[in-house]
Amino acid sequence: MYRRILVPIDGSAASMIGLRHAIGLAKDQRARLHVLNVVDDLIMAPMMMEPSGAADFTYVLESLKKEGQKVLKNAAAVAGKNGVKAETVQVESRVRPVSDVILAEARRSHADVIVIGTHGRRGLNRLLLGSDAERVLREAPVPVLLTRVGGTKRGVAKPRAKRAA
Numbered sequence: 001m002y003r004r005i006l007v008p009i010d011g012s013a014a015s016m017i018g019l020r021h022a023i024g025l026a027k028d029q030r031a032r033l034h035v036l037n038v039v040d041d042l043i044m045a046p047m048m049m050e051p052s053g054a055a056d057f058t059y060v061l062e063s064l065k066k067e068g069q070k071v072l073k074n075a076a077a078v079a080g081k082n083g084v085k086a087e088t089v090q091v092e093s094r095v096r097p098v099s100d101v102i103l104a105e106a107r108r109s110h111a112d113v114i115v116i117g118t119h120g121r122r123g124l125n126r127l128l129l130g131s132d133a134e135r136v137l138r139e140a141p142v143p144v145l146l147t148r149v150g151g152t153k154r155g156v157a158k159p160r161a162k163r164a165a
Contacts, residue, residue, distance in 0.1 A: 002029045006111035008036040008102050011071040018117025018147045019075055025115065025145070026084045033086040034109045035075045037068035038101045040093050065090065099135035106140060115145045 007022035009015040019035070026033045041061060072088040079086035089109075093101050106114055118133040137144045 002026075002031045002112040004034055004109060004111050005029075005031050005113050005115060006034045006036060006102070006106050006109055007075075007115045008038060008098075008105075009071055009075055009117075010037065011067065012117070012119075014117035014119050014147075014149045016117065017149060018115050019078065021117075021145065021147045022115035023079050023082050023084050025113070026079070026086075027082060031084075031112070033079050033084050034105075034111060035072055035079070035086050035088045036102065036105050037072050037088070037090045038093055038098045039064045039068055039090060040098050042093055042095055042097065061092075065092075097132065097135070099132040099139075102132065102136050103139055103141075106136075106142060111142055113143045113145060114140055115147065117147045117149070119149060 002025065005022050005026050007019055009019050022033055025031065039061065041064075068090050072090060076086045076088050089105070091101050091105060102114065102116075105111075114136060116133045116136060118131070133146055137146060
């Protein structure tokens, strides 16, 4: 039985699918939801190499924080509408990979399970972009549930109507 569910979100379609699954699991298990937004400052590293980079860095970092707060507020509202208590937290990566932040938060929050939405990239895209979800899956101290955009090879799986017995 799960009591504390960690779900990292960034506002992408993949993370929102992860959130929906985490809410369903929390509702089923009568668990608390711990919603995490990571402000990924590593994506701005090239900006710091520019002469005017410091000013741009500050502006972009503040924008990322504000957008992350909106995503967290929306996630808490969606959870609440579904009868699930959600606590939200935003953490700056501080030049660490997002996966490190997720793993640290899982330990800090005493999560029983981590639910992550993933894009399911393969081949060169995965090689170039890396996979935070894969690293979390490999190194997590608790079970990990990966959810994927599309759900099937052809697109989003559609629910089937129940037949009367």
